[in-house]
Amino acid sequence: MSVPVQEIARHTISVVVDNEAGVLARVIGLFSGRGYNIDSLTVASVSEDAKTSRITVVTSGTPMVIEQIKAQLDRLVPVHVVADLTLEGPSVERELALVKVAGVGEHRVEALRLADAFRAHVVDSTNSSFVFELTGKTTKIDAFLNLMRELGLVEVARTGIVALARGKTGLES
């Protein structure tokens, strides 16, 4: 039997964890220790009582590796739920970026015009710079950054991806 060649695919995985010290280190350590990719990772406390946090991790691998990643995450003691949003039906993914662009004259005008087209907000401005706030899919943010590179892009901060399944049910319901 030859091992079937497996395609590498990108998956967005949601992990609900106890909001306790070291839990992020456990998750990150698992990825680095076992040689899995992290394309993006976000974490924040999400429950009303601040007892659980939600980690959204974007990773890539063959189906066998993705299955391993989920099983490995699931066996960490403080992990409540692991959900593969890529496999389990439709989901929405968003990322937020803050983008600093410096320039004067035509570049400045063009940057502002493009920002408007991308529905980015100006959250800081001087007479020679802007900080834009932009949310959207990763591809949208990438496209915006590509355009801004020619117009005086200074620096960028991105949150990484957060995602939810569509529909009325939640992960822990």
Added chain:
Amino acid sequence: MTTAEPISGADIVLRSLVDLGVDVVFGYPGGAVLPLYDAIFQQNHIRHILVRHEQAALHAAEGYARSTGKPGVALVTSGPGATNAVTGLTDALLDSIPVICLTGQVATHLIGNDAFQEADTVGITRPCTKHNYLVKDVANLAYVMHEAFYVATSGRPGPVVIDLPKDIQVAKAPYIRPSKAQHRSYRPQIKGDLALIKEAVDLLAKAKKPIIYTGGGIINSGPAASQLLRELVRLTGYPITSTLMGLGAFPSHDPHFLGMLGMHGTYEANLAMHGCDVMLCLGARFDDRVTGRIDAFSPHSKKIHVDIDRSSINKNVHVDLGIVGDAGHVIEDMIKIWKSKICKPDEKALKAWWKQIDEWRGRKCLSYAKRDDIIMPQYAIERLYALTKDKNPYITTEVGQHQMWAAQFFGFDKPNHWMTSGGLGTMGYGLPAAIGAQIAHPEALVIDIAGEASILMNIQELSTAVQHRLPVKVFILNNEYMGMVRQWQDLTYGGRYAESYTAALPDFVRLAEAFGASGLRVSNPADLDSTIKEMMKTDGPVLVDCRVAKLENCFPMMPSGAAHNEMILSAEDAGLSPISDEGKALV
């Protein structure tokens, strides 16, 4: 027992241990655990066994756990105490052994200041434990203690560290025994999915060339699982093989048993794995030492994998049917279903399969050339087995050729009597593990089958054995080489024995005597039996320096990068199939 009045953290630890059924702790004191030691001094429920190195405390806890099925407990100080424990923790993680390690820590207000003997213990031990805790509030301590035991012993067992800052050991809180509430997030799956088990039974019943491949999961499931396994084999008449970790779950002398499989497994076990059409894997994990080259592993079989750890399924080998659950429970369900469906094995096919297996058996892959001038290591194990088996000994080993010979030539008929470092392959494991087993079974015969190189890694524990009057026997197969290293150098590196000769060996007999133990030496095959008998007769710890053939290699062997059907049976065979560069790159 719950107390209303506040007691110290140290006392909370001890009360929890008593409530959790612990009666012995293996440990080594130091500044950061002085409050705990003071509390130990003032009570008599829990016995403390002073070891001579923290690594040994962990291995002793493992030996205790593996020989009893109960968790083992170790206690070490902060900093160097904790870092010394890391090897033992990793060993327990890879072999799924339930141990609890209490580590001292600097006071909470000093954490992060590079204080004296501070180490980031939870950081260091995160990847080598099943879970770990840093207790920052004495009010949580009792809960953490009880949860830690639950985590260590349930599901796939493993080591758990509880890091205890010195001020937490002193601070006071009432001891309230936590109720057995369900854990917030951790819920191991014990019962297997019945629909899948039915499918598995259907597959098994239709098999023409079946094999049952079992591992440490059967032992960890408890003695009932071993009984159920026997029943399953009786019911089906199918051949069975075991990993190194699973030896003893099924009687080695039963004709259905093909011996151990894997790198130094038997010819018949490995070829049956290669040629089978249905494989039932129970509580084993398709380790690379078992599978050999993965793309050539059992190419024509449907594979059923039962494991309590979902992440073991489809990790190394793609299986057709994965069942998450405790091996014992799943076997029980399998038996029920097999009986209720009145399944019958395909007798004709099975007969042909056994005929094939008997042909493979006919190769007598474990045979070796006996000599009357030199003790052959295999012969030494055969005699050790023959002369001790009536006493049902507990056997531990170090790591190397002697370990493989012990696995091949010592017969194991009962679970929990065989303790060897399988996953991590830790030299220095055997003597402290034997001490742990002996503490648990004071009247039993406990033997560490050792190599002369490995034994030096934790030889200081002879002192522990002498202090606590533990009559452990250390049987050294002294070949003056790190034999397993030399064997690989023979097979793969043109016989260039880089640093594998154990020069400047101590005189083991005088070494034993210096510790206050007894030493024996034997080099003539004619004296072997009388030396073994002498060892058994001698009270207290005994070290036997058994001089064996120096250059003997351990066969059969599936060289690294080879498949099950590419085993070599002898040194002559080895010359024919040089190991490829790819094979050299594998461990």
